[in-house]
Amino acid sequence: MNTSTLAIKVSGISKSYGSVKALDNISLDVRRGEIFGLIGPDGAGKTTLFKILVTLLNADSGLAQVDGLDVQKDYKKIRSRVGYMPGKFSLYPDLTIRENMEFFASLFGVTVEQNYDLVAPIYSQIEKFSNRRAGRLSGGMKQKLALSCALIHKPSVLFLDEPTTGVDAVSRSEFWDMLFNLKEQGLSILVSTPYMDEASRCDRIALINNGHVLDIDTPQNMVDNYDAPLYGVKCDNMYEMLKKLRKVESIANCYTTGEYHHIVASKEFDVERLIQDLTDNGLKNIELKAVIPDIEDVFIKLLSNEQQ
Amino acid sequence: MKNQFLQFVKKETLHILRDSRTMLIALLMPVAQILLFGFAVSTEINNINVAVVVPQWCEGVRQSVERLSANPYITYKGDIAPDEIDQNLRSGNVDAIVVFTHDFEKIMNEWRRNGVSKSAMQFIMDASNTNIAQAGTGYLTNILASDVMAASSMVETHMLFNPQLKSAFNFVPGIMGMIFILICALLTSVSIVREKETGTMDVLLVSPVRPLRIILAKMVPYFGLSCINLTTILLLARFVLGIPMGSNLWIVILVSLVYLALALSLGLLVSTIAKKQVVALLISAAVMLLPIVMLSGMLFPIENMPSVLQPLSAIVPARWYIDAMRKLLIQGASFPLILKDFLILIIMTILLLAVALKKFNDKLE
Numbered sequence: 001m002n003t004s005t006l007a008i009k010v011s012g013i014s015k016s017y018g019s020v021k022a023l024d025n026i027s028l029d030v031r032r033g034e035i036f037g038l039i040g041p042d043g044a045g046k047t048t049l050f051k052i053l054v055t056l057l058n059a060d061s062g063l064a065q066v067d068g069l070d071v072q073k074d075y076k077k078i079r080s081r082v083g084y085m086p087g088k089f090s091l092y093p094d095l096t097i098r099e100n101m102e103f104f105a106s107l108f109g110v111t112v113e114q115n116y117d118l119v120a121p122i123y124s125q126i127e128k129f130s131n132r133r134a135g136r137l138s139g140g141m142k143q144k145l146a147l148s149c150a151l152i153h154k155p156s157v158l159f160l161d162e163p164t165t166g167v168d169a170v171s172r173s174e175f176w177d178m179l180f181n182l183k184e185q186g187l188s189i190l191v192s193t194p195y196m197d198e199a200s201r202c203d204r205i206a207l208i209n210n211g212h213v214l215d216i217d218t219p220q221n222m223v224d225n226y227d228a229p230l231y232g233v234k235c236d237n238m239y240e241m242l243k244k245l246r247k248v249e250s251i252a253n254c255y256t257t258g259e260y261h262h263i264v265a266s267k268e269f270d271v272e273r274l275i276q277d278l279t280d281n282g283l284k285n286i287e288l289k290a291v292i293p294d295i296e297d298v299f300i301k302l303l304s305n306e307q308q
Numbered sequence: 309m310k311n312q313f314l315q316f317v318k319k320e321t322l323h324i325l326r327d328s329r330t331m332l333i334a335l336l337m338p339v340a341q342i343l344l345f346g347f348a349v350s351t352e353i354n355n356i357n358v359a360v361v362v363p364q365w366c367e368g369v370r371q372s373v374e375r376l377s378a379n380p381y382i383t384y385k386g387d388i389a390p391d392e393i394d395q396n397l398r399s400g401n402v403d404a405i406v407v408f409t410h411d412f413e414k415i416m417n418e419w420r421r422n423g424v425s426k427s428a429m430q431f432i433m434d435a436s437n438t439n440i441a442q443a444g445t446g447y448l449t450n451i452l453a454s455d456v457m458a459a460s461s462m463v464e465t466h467m468l469f470n471p472q473l474k475s476a477f478n479f480v481p482g483i484m485g486m487i488f489i490l491i492c493a494l495l496t497s498v499s500i501v502r503e504k505e506t507g508t509m510d511v512l513l514v515s516p517v518r519p520l521r522i523i524l525a526k527m528v529p530y531f532g533l534s535c536i537n538l539t540t541i542l543l544l545a546r547f548v549l550g551i552p553m554g555s556n557l558w559i560v561i562l563v564s565l566v567y568l569a570l571a572l573s574l575g576l577l578v579s580t581i582a583k584k585q586v587v588a589l590l591i592s593a594a595v596m597l598l599p600i601v602m603l604s605g606m607l608f609p610i611e612n613m614p615s616v617l618q619p620l621s622a623i624v625p626a627r628w629y630i631d632a633m634r635k636l637l638i639q640g641a642s643f644p645l646i647l648k649d650f651l652i653l654i655i656m657t658i659l660l661l662a663v664a665l666k667k668f669n670d671k672l673e
């Protein structure tokens with residue numbers, strides 16, 4: 001494949017910290033103009049992969065390219081082309097919004113005015129507080145400021161490491177709208193998140209766990225390819241029920257998720273018998289229904305397939 | 309690009325200005341230390357408690373005792389019995405006791421007539437505080453013995469440069485050596501490491517800016533702060549403590565600027581080693597401050613150190629700076645006399661800067 005059609009190309013990247021393998025032979029491609037999500041729990045290796053791609057860390061082995069440039073050989077060139085927003089709030093809390101913006105613009109030799117159009121949809125929301133110090137902003141405002149700072153030099157590839165962690169639900173949803181707008185303007189975006197529900201906002205996602213990729217596809221395909229019957233069940237004593245469910249042989253897997261416990265059924269699973277069983281065990285108000293799987297169900301299934 | 313550098317300096321300056329507590333400490337510390345060491349902390353000994361033991365009073369003894377009690381450096385505590393000597397010294401009641409012989413008059417007469425000298429008195433000192441014991445012996449010898457042995461005294465002593473042995477004169481160069489390390493090395497290293505700790509360094513590194521530029525821009529405001537301190541210290545030293553300073557102020561400033569550069573390099577080196585602000589602080593305090601106080605000659609003369617420590621003190625930069633400042637400020641020495649100190653400081657600066665820049669990494673590990 002011609003590398004120029006790819007914003008990011010990762011092939012066989014491994015990285016260890018001492019005896020801990022953070023990344024184990026990771027490969028993935030991010031196409032130009034797409035939002036690519038890295039979905040995985042804390043400690044999956046998302047941040048390490050980000051640091052390798054933005055040239056802050058060297059991989060132990062494997063190759064990676066950003067914007068067609070090698071992350072080891074051409075790291076200086078890459079550094080001026082990408083926008084990076086680390087997982088931790090990394091602006092200066094003692095500088096005001098305006099001062100932070102001006103500083104990060106000058107870092108790349110541009111002015112805020114030059115690229116105002118690109119950041120305007122985001123920056124205009126916090127501009128009226130431009131004399132407030134960054135340390136005194138709310139989580140959502142900090143996030144908008146950090147994104148504005150990462151965008152001010154018109155990067156071709158945007159790296160957002162867990163941008164929505166610690167941000168309220170409304171701001172999170174707004175944030176994804178903003179990313180969609182940026183994508184429309186031609187930016188390629190690699191974004192990581194531990195929230196499975198955000199996966200559907202990405203064009204394609206990679207599910208990663210323990211340093212390796214479980215699957216790469218569009219969120220829709222992943223859900224469509226889910227091949228086992230999935231049920232949700234709830235009653236008056238959820239904990240007791242979970243213990244009971246785990247002993248039932250026709251249930252391949254069951255786990256807590258929000259209001260319902262999810263049950264991955266195997267072939268000889270019988271709904272009526274299960275309800276009867278649970279009622280006999282003294283559980284009341286049992287409610288059981290078939291559910292449509294989401295990314296979290298996919299993730300858990302891939303994980304349990306792997307463990308077998 | 310020039311504008312970029314200025315923006316960096318502006319940002320660093322804002323960091324310092326907005327951290328008003330640190331800035332206040334940085335600006336007031338030199339003033340407080342100069343005043344403290346100049347007035348409150350004093351190594352001059354001027355209050356020695358002395359008692360006498362007189363087996364037999366006579367005219368000569370009476371004159372000696374009168375001279376003792378009239379001397380401003382001595383507090384006369386009266387005469388005591390011979391068997392009270394031990395108890396008085398142990399209780400800390402007196403620091404020194406002068407014991408006259410019972411035939412004081414006779415010995416003096418014999419010496420005046422025939423030049424035959426015999427012991428006429430004895431000093432018993434409490435040497436648990438060696439400074440007081442030494443100074444006291446000196447005072448007592450001057451007051452009593454020199455008078456008694458007036459004719460035989462052939463040695464005349466002149467204290468040059470600091471005739472009153474004012475301790476402030478001695479401390480000012482030491483304080484300068486310490487303050488600049490504190491401001492330049494400690495504050496710079498902490499401020500660089502802070503960027504690593506909070507993660508802003510990651511963002512700075514993922515940009516076209518050369519890391520060296522980031523570091524240089526960081527040093528500028530701290531260099532400025534130190535120049536303000538240098539001015540304050542020199543003004544206080546001249547007009548409050550009355551230190552002569554000679555006529556070579558420009559050389560003082562030149563040597564100080566080299567020392568500032570050295571301290572900044574040291575701070576940079578620390579920042580390449582430390583990953584946390586606390587670590588940077590500890591390294592600065594333990595590895596830099598302690599040797600400066602103990603080994604630079606600021607408090608303890610290098611000549612008095614155990615021979616193992618003397619070469620060690622040679623690698624403490626402050627030693628050479630303090631030495632040069634003493635010569636310049638107090639003796640009014642000319643440039644050739646401090647050339648050795650100056651060259652050593654320059655070589656140290658170049659070495660430190662080279663090591664620090666070599667160790668400085670534009671990746672995270």
